[in-house]
Amino acid sequence: MTYLGPDQDWTKGSVETRFAVPEMHCAGCIAKIERLLPEQPGISAARVNFSGKTVTVTHAGDMAEPDIIRAFDAIGFEAQSLLSTASVERGIALRRLIRALGIAGFAAMNVMLLAVSVWSGAESSARSLFNWISALIAVPAVAYAGRPFFDSALRALRARTTNMDVPISLAVLLAVGLSLYETVAGGQHVWFDGALMLLTFLLAGRVLDEMMRGRAASGAEALVRRTAPGAMRLDAHGGSQWVASDALRVGDRLLIAAGERLAADGIIETGASRFDLSLLTGESAPVAAAPGDIATAGTLNLDAPVTLRVTAVGEARTIAEIARLMESASQSRSRFVRLADRASHLYVPAVHLLALLSFTGWMIAGAGWHQSLIVALAVLIITCPCALGLAVPVAQVVACGAMMRAGLLVKDGSALERLAQADEAVLDKTGTLTLGRPAPHGIEAIPPDRRAIVRGLAMASRHPLAVALRQALGSADVGPAPLTDIVERPGVGVEARFAGQAVAMRRPRADELGADPDDRAAVALDLGTGAPIVIRFADALRPDARQALDELVALGLPARIMSGDRDEAVAAISATLGIAGQGDMRPADKMALLEAEIAAGRHPLMVGDGLNDGPALAAAHVSMAPASASDVGQQAADIVFLGDSLLGLPRAVRAARATMRVVRQNFVLAIGYNICAVPLAMIGMVTPLVAALAMSTSSIIVIANSLRLRGAAR
Amino acid sequence: MNGLLLLIPVALLLGLSGLGAFLWSLRSGQFDDLDGASMRILIEDDEII
Numbered sequence: 001m002t003y004l005g006p007d008q009d010w011t012k013g014s015v016e017t018r019f020a021v022p023e024m025h026c027a028g029c030i031a032k033i034e035r036l037l038p039e040q041p042g043i044s045a046a047r048v049n050f051s052g053k054t055v056t057v058t059h060a061g062d063m064a065e066p067d068i069i070r071a072f073d074a075i076g077f078e079a080q081s082l083l084s085t086a087s088v089e090r091g092i093a094l095r096r097l098i099r100a101l102g103i104a105g106f107a108a109m110n111v112m113l114l115a116v117s118v119w120s121g122a123e124s125s126a127r128s129l130f131n132w133i134s135a136l137i138a139v140p141a142v143a144y145a146g147r148p149f150f151d152s153a154l155r156a157l158r159a160r161t162t163n164m165d166v167p168i169s170l171a172v173l174l175a176v177g178l179s180l181y182e183t184v185a186g187g188q189h190v191w192f193d194g195a196l197m198l199l200t201f202l203l204a205g206r207v208l209d210e211m212m213r214g215r216a217a218s219g220a221e222a223l224v225r226r227t228a229p230g231a232m233r234l235d236a237h238g239g240s241q242w243v244a245s246d247a248l249r250v251g252d253r254l255l256i257a258a259g260e261r262l263a264a265d266g267i268i269e270t271g272a273s274r275f276d277l278s279l280l281t282g283e284s285a286p287v288a289a290a291p292g293d294i295a296t297a298g299t300l301n302l303d304a305p306v307t308l309r310v311t312a313v314g315e316a317r318t319i320a321e322i323a324r325l326m327e328s329a330s331q332s333r334s335r336f337v338r339l340a341d342r343a344s345h346l347y348v349p350a351v352h353l354l355a356l357l358s359f360t361g362w363m364i365a366g367a368g369w370h371q372s373l374i375v376a377l378a379v380l381i382i383t384c385p386c387a388l389g390l391a392v393p394v395a396q397v398v399a400c401g402a403m404m405r406a407g408l409l410v411k412d413g414s415a416l417e418r419l420a421q422a423d424e425a426v427l428d429k430t431g432t433l434t435l436g437r438p439a440p441h442g443i444e445a446i447p448p449d450r451r452a453i454v455r456g457l458a459m460a461s462r463h464p465l466a467v468a469l470r471q472a473l474g475s476a477d478v479g480p481a482p483l484t485d486i487v488e489r490p491g492v493g494v495e496a497r498f499a500g501q502a503v504a505m506r507r508p509r510a511d512e513l514g515a516d517p518d519d520r521a522a523v524a525l526d527l528g529t530g531a532p533i534v535i536r537f538a539d540a541l542r543p544d545a546r547q548a549l550d551e552l553v554a555l556g557l558p559a560r561i562m563s564g565d566r567d568e569a570v571a572a573i574s575a576t577l578g579i580a581g582q583g584d585m586r587p588a589d590k591m592a593l594l595e596a597e598i599a600a601g602r603h604p605l606m607v608g609d610g611l612n613d614g615p616a617l618a619a620a621h622v623s624m625a626p627a628s629a630s631d632v633g634q635q636a637a638d639i640v641f642l643g644d645s646l647l648g649l650p651r652a653v654r655a656a657r658a659t660m661r662v663v664r665q666n667f668v669l670a671i672g673y674n675i676c677a678v679p680l681a682m683i684g685m686v687t688p689l690v691a692a693l694a695m696s697t698s699s700i701i702v703i704a705n706s707l708r709l710r711g712a713a714r
Numbered sequence: 715m716n717g718l719l720l721l722i723p724v725a726l727l728l729g730l731s732g733l734g735a736f737l738w739s740l741r742s743g744q745f746d747d748l749d750g751a752s753m754r755i756l757i758e759d760d761e762i763i
Contacts, residue, residue, distance in 0.1 A: 026753065027753040027754065027755075027756035027757050030750065030753055030754060030757065031757040048747075048750060049746065049747045049750060050747055050749045050750030050753055051746070051747045051748055051749045051750060052747070091746070095740060095745075098740060098745070099737060099740060102733060102736045102737065102740070103733065106729055106730075106732070106733040109729070110725070110726065110729050113725075126718070129718075133722065133726075137726075
């Protein structure tokens with residue numbers, strides 16, 4: 001037997017990394033990833049988590065993230081690197097709550113069985129035995145399962161405030177203490193079952209709340225991409241190496257390929273290309289840049305490879321300025337108080353007052369302190385916000401599940417409350433009203449028998465225009481033609497031979513563009529026969545944009561456009577859609593406009609995707625972003641919608657309003673039951689049996705009412 | 715009464731074993747991927763892709 005030295009790595013350098021793969025839909029995808037990925041070089045295992053849409057890859061330690069993403073690419077999946085470990089921590093918190101719920105549920109069921117035999121007439125010695133067994137089960141169970149509430153109540157008391165958990169903890173501790181006394185003294189009524197049932201129902205509410213937050217967040221997290229995870233750094237000897245973006249230094253020279261996003265601000269040293277700034281400014285037309293020009297992080301290099309000398313990294317980048325604006329913007333939203341918290345601020349003092357009143361009332365009436373205390377305890381248990389604690393989370397979990405099935409990822413419950421209040425919609429143009437990617441115009445001009453060649457050419461390049469062409473042809477279901485001698489020449493195009501003929505997809509010459517010059521991007525296709533075909537690319541409106549805006553107006557949310565693009569481009573779109581629009585707005589302008597709206601007492605819904613929309617998304621009352629948005633946009637938005645259609649907007653508003661309607665009904669049901677039961681408790685009519693019946697009935701009614709929301713997002 | 719002395723521990727033991735099974739399944743990660751578990755049953759091991 002040999003032992004490894006302390007400096008030797010016994011794992012043989014294998015590392016686990018998590019990746020988001022949003023496009024997993026079925027069992028076939030799971031099988032494909034888990035079986036084919038380990039066949040790729042350097043990867044030893046892959047494990048899919050379908051709920052979180054993530055894959056944990058075990059790979060050799062010297063593999064970089066782009067290598068693994070290429071391995072995913074080779075088996076036909078698009079993977080994105082995951083940023084945070086926050087979801088792991090969330091999982092631990094949820095698991096702790098589920099464990100507490102399991103224990104409280106087990107104890108409640110057993111104690112309830114014993115309590116039923118006491119209620120149905122168990123006599124002196126048997127009753128005493130049952131009470132002792134109940135005490136043995138209940139005391140440790142309450143000590144364990146009650147901790148989330150005790151901790152929270154203690155924190156609130158230390159800060160000299162109250163929350164929902166204060167009366168809960170008080171009722172549970174008082175019930176257990178008094179029941180212990182009754183058990184020892186051989187008394188008639190013990191409340192162990194009530195205390196445990198209370199904990200079980202409330203923990204169920206907490207688990208649902210936490211589950212919804214975790215699920216929606218992991219769904220959104222799965223879509224979060226880094227703008228640019230790194231870049232190819234050139235060293236002094238002419239070699240190049242992949243470097244993560246936080247390891248870049250000022251003065252590094254980077255090689256930026258066509259179709260790559262910049263990871264740092266810099267000055268172009270060699271090469272000339274055009275850059276897509278839409279993520280940063282909303283400007284739709286590409287901007288040309290030559291040696292000596294400045295390029296900023298987050299922009300997309302469209303045409304040709306360039307070398308860039310880094311001038312700013314990390315916090316000094318232009319992007320970081322936007323991040324600072326966002327931080328100041330999101331402070332206003334933290335002032336929003338959720339409905340449940342507003343309710344508890346009124347509810348908690350009232351409950352305490354009632355319990356105190358009944359205690360003093362019975363003391364004055366001449367009852368002993370023991371009986372007075374029991375009446376006060378009955379009031380506390382009856383008023384304990386069992387149904388109230390379930391009223392909001394159950395409705396929101398059911399609604400969010402329905403919305404998730406409809407392609408709307410809700411980040412947290414308060415987003416639904418705020419969305420239900422929205423009374424106007426402000427939309428970004430590029431990437432929000434439009435698709436934000438070039439769509440080819442005139443592919444009908446390509447003869448059907450030549451389309452396979454175009455597809456073969458387009459598949460040879462990663463240029464954005466080639467990708468767009470490939471996607472447009474893909475819907476027509478054309479397989480690629482077998483091409484030979486494929487050469488991609490940066491800045492020029494792709495050349496190849498098909499059955500002996502030269503074919504090409506290339507940048508059009510000036511004389512081919514025809515009489516009407518426009519600034520739209522274009523490619524020319526030489527297909528061996530006839531004149532070259534010129535395909536132009538333009539950003540297209542999202543399908544159903546018109547209908548979605550009409551539906552928003554019908555819901556009482558008049559829409560308008562707020563864009564960073566040129567005024568003329570905005571005017572064209574707003575004329576097509578028949579809504580007001582304003583162009584040439586910087587991120588700070590958008591934010592200021594929204595803040596002015598909020599100050600005027602309105603509740604704007606902001607829909608945007610770009611980095612430049614980040615501050616506005618954070619400043620608005622509620623915000624939504626498409627799944628194609630930048631990571632900043634997705635993080636700042638409350639709700640992310642999947643797919644190209646804008647119909648998700650009115651659908652989300654309708655679902656949010658339906659949810660709040662049901663939540664309000666739940667409050668009425670829960671409080672109505674309290675109004676009936678509290679007088680009974682105050683005159684001492686409530687026994688443990690009555691309390692158990694009342695508590696479970698009201699909770700079940702609230703849950704059943706919330707389940708009506710299952711079809712809310714249709 | 716003698717019956718009770720036997721039955722109550724039996725009932726409690728059965729309940730406890732259920733609780734133990736639940737805690738074990740929680741710890742071994744069976745609740746981590748609820749949607750995936752329902753999909754995996756459809757995967758055929760000798761399937762040719």
